[in-house]
Amino acid sequence: MSPDSADHQPRGEVAYQKLLAAIQHGELKPGTRIREVEVAERFGISRTPVRDAIRRLESDGLLIHMPRHGAVIKELDHREVIELYEIREVLEGTAARYAARHASELEIAELEDLNELMLKNGQDPVKVAEANRLFHQALYRTANNRYLIDALNSLSNSMALLGGTTLQYDGRPESAYQEHKNIIDSIRSGNADQADTDARHHIRSAQRLRIKLLRE
Structure with missing residues (x-):
């Protein structure tokens, strides 16, 4: 703000x-x-x-x-963390699927710019997390479904309870950048099935790191 x-x-x-x-x-x-x-x-x-x-x-x-x-x-227990990522995988996959059907070149360009910004700020945990958040919000808007956007925004608030960011791991900004790029490429090509698959893979990767972070 x-x-x-x-x-x-x-x-x-x-x-x-x-x-x-x-x-x-x-x-x-x-x-x-x-x-x-x-x-x-x-x-x-x-x-x-x-x-x-x-x-x-x-x-x-x-x-x-x-x-x-x-x-x-509120503190989340292990099961709640798993459940958050499970529902996020479903919703983000759906968002990417819809985006592949509706995205304009301008919206795709915004996703690319935010992805580059995330990579650029990879050494700053706060800035990289903020750029990542903006990327995902842009993806939600591109899905062009108000009810899906409301559900994802509500979920994003709950994700705030996790604390910290999985992007703090060495190499994670780079791998997240590539995962985002795969999603963007599938959206640009209009391949809804692949966009869904790419988005789900991205969330599962974040989930694995989150569980590791909780163990530490």
Whole structure:
């Protein structure tokens, strides 16, 4: 979110986006207690919009309310992580399939640009993760199905609970770049079946690294 766009948004939305970004980037980790006063001071926002943001994140399932502790960032168990990636594989495969049917050259060019940006920022965990997130959001839009986009965006919020990024592994930005490129090539050729297969392979690769990261 740019400073200019933040100036035109309700304070509750600003607080929500700041808290969500902090969770996505691993600045606030699962199990962390979220206190209104500390969040307000951290982001220079009054307590009322922070309270609204906390309630919204609880509704999203990212925060849970624990007796005597208040709001805490939810921690996912091993089974929940597996389930997240399983449903993500299905949804992203479908998104790539639809994109192969609908994508314009401009949309394909955007995917290519974001993929290059991800590779360029491979040495910066925050920047590479952000470029990767933008790539996948662009893929969702290219699918041109509002209900699928809503489902994927909701899933993306849940993925924020994983903390960190699998792109931090040596060589992963390069392999993810090639996997993205395969998806793009299949979309450009209009091969829906192959685009689906490529997207599913990409998510399974990320899942294997995520399980490894959890073990460590």
